[in-house]
Amino acid sequence: MIWPGAMIRQLLSSLTKKPATVNYPADKSGMPKGFRGKLKFDASKCIGCKMCMKDCPTGAIVIRQVGEKKFEADLDLGKCIYCGQCVDSCLKKALGLTSEFELAQLDPKKLKITLTDGPSIAGNKESSGE
Amino acid sequence: MLMPIFNILIFPGLLFLFFFSLAAEFFDRKLGARLQNRVGPPWFQPLADFIKLLGKEDIIPEEADNRVFKLMPVFALTSVSCAFFYIPLWGKNALYSFNGDVVVVLYLLTVPILTYFLGGWYSRSVFSMIGAVRSLTQLFAYEVPLFMTILAAALLADTWSLSKMAAFYSAHPGYWVFNILGFVIAQITLLGKLEKVPFDIPEAETEIVAGSFTEYSGRLLALFRLSINIEMVVGISLLAAVFMPWWLDAGPIAGFIIYVLKVAALISLVSLLRSLFARLRLDQMINLCWRVFAPLAFLQVIINLILKGALFK
Amino acid sequence: MHNTGDVKVPIGPQHPALKEPESFLLTLRGEKITAASVKIGYNHRGIEKACEGRTYIQDLYLIERICGICSHSHSTAFAQAVEEIAGIEIPARAKYIRTIVAELERVHSHLLWLGVAGHEIGFDTLLMYTWRDREVVMDILAQLTGNRVNYGMNTIGGVRRDIKAEQIPQVLKGVDTLEERTKYYIKIAGEEPTLINRLSKVGMLSYEDAIRMGAVGPTARASGVQRDVRKDDPYAAYADIDFKVITHNTCDVYGRTIVRVLELMESFQIIRQLLAKLPEGPISVRAPRKIPVGEAVSRYEAPRGEDLHYVRANGTDKPDRVKVRAPTLANVQAVALMLEDRYLADMPIVVAAIDPCFSCTDRLVSINYVDHNSKNTFEWEKIHRDSIEWYKKRGIDFAKLNKTF
Structure with a gap:
């Protein structure tokens, strides 16, 4: 005869264990290295070939020419699906990925950001309001 | 004159019962979560849920019977709260008692199920109606063994009053041992009354949404939820009074602590049992109750009859 | 409930048992289901059509989003079809990496299913435990691919990320943990009577019916049908790998559970074999942007069963036609059959037992051509x-x- 309650040992032993739940807003250790987060843009490397625009599945990125051989990237965080295809397509490695993932905004306008010069996480100005 | 009013309204009456039942819900939820290796809710969660529901709009379906729909939660709350006064909590005496209060308490505990049925039936939604019918079908299955086990204990004590039963069992320490089988059955069938896994068939979320309560919202749902919580406390207090008649002479403060510990122990059992099993199907549940629990409860009655004959010639 | 009339109960389009909108209309007599009808089409997204307007590279990511659970299955099936048309032979290492991700995906999908099944029969503890353990494989996937669900691992001509040597021990460690846990669930599935009673003899689908209704994946294999694309028509690295096709002959939901948990064990040893044999070399070859005229059908054993993609190319950088036959479409026909003469209480688990993915399945044909x-x-x-x-x-x-x- 098999008795009901086969999991009882496991259940009782969990009482002494720490809960498996990650205390998220306090503990942000969740994302591993190589996570595909927000894009970063190094304007000095960009040659304006627009391969990223061509390959982007959602049309989230737009490269604009702002001066002689100077480019800016407009990124719509609401459209971006964080696949990283633009990074693969970029011939000059001007685009890269960061592991930043807390990108939600209350105001949809704030999702449209401009990635300007600098290899550091661009567009901080707009997204620092969170 | 003032004392009974204080007793009924404040302590150990309605106000105490309100907070105690919320605490019981919290304890049940937290323990269930910890058993499942989760964090569980913070301590104020049941109260917060209750207040939030009070602030929500009451939506009554157009087809529902307005009066029945509104009255049923109140009925449920009233009947479970009334039952509380007849149960000896700490010490040997209940707030009120008379010969035959065992039966009254058991029936007062059945009334909420009837209100679930009527509330669900008069909601006129398919899910509510199926839930309502399931509530009632299930009622006939678990009620018999539950009643029999409690009546068996009463039989041994030779009284129909819970207070006198408590007096009997504390006068004859060790006699509670005879009722262990009954206690096990009562604890399991109580899960049916409280509609908890594995007997949460009437409100099986994945089948019939929320059963009888599908159409309830706002204050009415808050009252229903409160009455379910109070039912848990009352049902468990009843089990504690009948099957755990220990240390009843401890005095008011120590007695109160012992009572809370007893309730906590029984709620822990409820949490453990509901985390341990899958939900049964209605036919399996009825089979289990009639083929296993009812005969065992009957065995308990026979044991107690024989014992009574042997011990008190 | 024994009233004289039959009651019609709509399960869906919105219902707590269903994770996606889909409509099941059940006719009940008492608790018994006398008739059941399945109506799909609430979740149509027009992905096939949308594929025609995008380039092959863009399509990869769109196709990947057909299903959140078997995303790698769809993108691999699509990439395989396109590679066949273009005549690209992908490097061996890419094949292995695709297979590793595929098997990890199977592990996470089957663990997810086990939890959902537990929830459907009111066994929430099982849900909490399996989903906790599923985090292990999700973490492995996030580490290898960079994402938890839509991995974005495939590209036309290979894979996009390499598995680094230092990642392999971590993966193996995770697989060991999962194997130990899976053994525990196999033990529970054999010992817990409430679980066995709820699953046995529920949702019967005989061998003949499974063949007749065209069931695929674990649904078919639990009815004793030896049907597994990985063995029948090996793709990626499956030809080099030694594994068993798990079948069971109880033909019920219990059998489907057993097939899935035993498949988990197979997956673990497949992953170990793949990691041990992982060949050196490049991970992708250059693929042309314009795919020459041609058509191809690609088959893939997704966690839920055979996934079929058809691609027709017209010489441009966009496909002429993409057609997806997700496994649920093959299995959903059998659900109405399985539901008949069962109890209402069995409905959620019977539907869940095919591991349905309705948004993958939904399609729309509406032609008014006068x-x-x-x-x-x-x-x-x-x-x-x-x-x-x-x-x-x-x-x-x-x-x-x-x-x-």
Whole structure:
């Protein structure tokens, strides 16, 4: 005869264990290295070939020419699906990925950001309001 | 004159019962979560849920019977709260008692199920109606063994009053041992009354949404939820009074602590049992109750009859 | 509940048992289901059509989003079809990496299923435990691919990320943990009577019916049908790997559970074999942007069963036609059969037992073609032209699609 309650040992032993739940807003250790987060843009490397625009599945990125051989990237965080295809397509490695993932905004306008010069996480100005 | 009013309204009456039942819900939820290796809710969660529901709009379906729909939660709350006064909590005496209060308490505990049925039936939604019918079908299955086990204990004590039963069992320490089988059955069938896994068939979320309560919202749902919580406390207090008649002479403060510990122990059992099993199907549940629990409860009655004959010639 | 009349219970389109909108209309007599009908089509997203307006590279990511659970299955099946048309032979290492991700995906999908099944029969503890353990494989996937669900691992001509040597021990460690846990669930599935009673003899699908209804994946294998694309028509690295096709002959939901948990054990040893044999070399070859004229069908054993992709190329950088037959479409036909004469309480678990993914399945055919001169045949070209016109009238121009995004 098999008795009901086969999991009882496991259940009782969990009482002494720490809960498996990650205390998220306090503990942000969740994302591993190589996570595909927000894009970063190094304007000095960009040659304006627009391969990223061509390959982007959602049309989230737009490269604009702002001066002689100077480019800016407009990124719509609401459209971006964080696949990283633009990074693969970029011939000059001007685009890269960061592991930043807390990108939600209350105001949809704030999702449209401009990635300007600098290899550091661009567009901080707009997204620092969170 | 003032004392009974204080007793009924404040302590150990309605106000105490309100907070105690919320605490019981919290304890049940937290323990269930910890058993499942989760964090569980913070301590104020049941109260917060209750207040939030009070602030929500009451939506009554157009087809529902307005009066029945509104009255049923109140009925449920009233009947479970009334039952509380007849149960000896700490010490040997209940707030009120008379010969035959065992039966009254058991029936007062059945009334909420009837209100679930009527509330669900008069909601006129398919899910509510199926839930309502399931509530009632299930009622006939678990009620018999539950009643029999409690009546068996009463039989041994030779009284129909819970207070006198408590007096009997504390006068004859060790006699509670005879009722262990009954206690096990009562604890399991109580899960049916409280509609908890594995007997949460009437409100099986994945089948019939929320059963009888599908159409309830706002204050009415808050009252229903409160009455379910109070039912848990009352049902468990009843089990504690009948099957755990220990240390009843401890005095008011120590007695109160012992009572809370007893309730906590029984709620822990409820949490453990509901985390341990899958939900049964209605036919399996009825089979289990009639083929296993009812005969065992009957065995308990026979044991107690024989014992009574042997011990008190 | 024994009232004289039959009650019609709508399960869905919105119902707590269903994770996606889909409609099941059950006719009940008491608690018994006397008739059941399945109506799909609430979740149509037009992905096949949308694929025609995007380049192959963009399509990969769109196809990947057909299903959140078997995303790698769809993108691999699509990439395989395109590679076949273009005549690209992908490097061996890419094949292995694709297979590793595929098996990890199977592990996470089957663990997810086990939890969902537990929830459907009111066994929430099982849900909490399996989903906790599933985090292990999700973490492995996030580490290898960079994402938890839509891995974005495939590209036409190979894979996009390499598995680094230092990652392998971590993966193996995770697999060991999962194997130990899976053994525990196998033990529970054999010992817990409430679980066995709820699953045994529920949702019966005989061997003959499984063949007749065209069931695939674990649903078919639990009815004793030896049907597994990984063995029947090996793709990626499966030809080099030694593994068993798990079947069971109880033909019920319990059998489907056992098949899935035993498949988990197979997956673990497949992953170990793959990691041990992982060949050196490049992970991708250059693929042309314009795929030459041709067509191909690609088969893939997704966690839920055989996934079939058809791609037709017309020489441009966009496909002419993409057609997806997700495993649920093959299995959903059997659900109505399985539900008949069962209890209402069995409905959620019977539906869940095929591991349905309705949004992958939903399709829409709506043709109002009133032309009395024709003989009721629909030319592909005409439907294609008409649909473009239909959208143009509503202000959507597919020709300009990429520019007007």
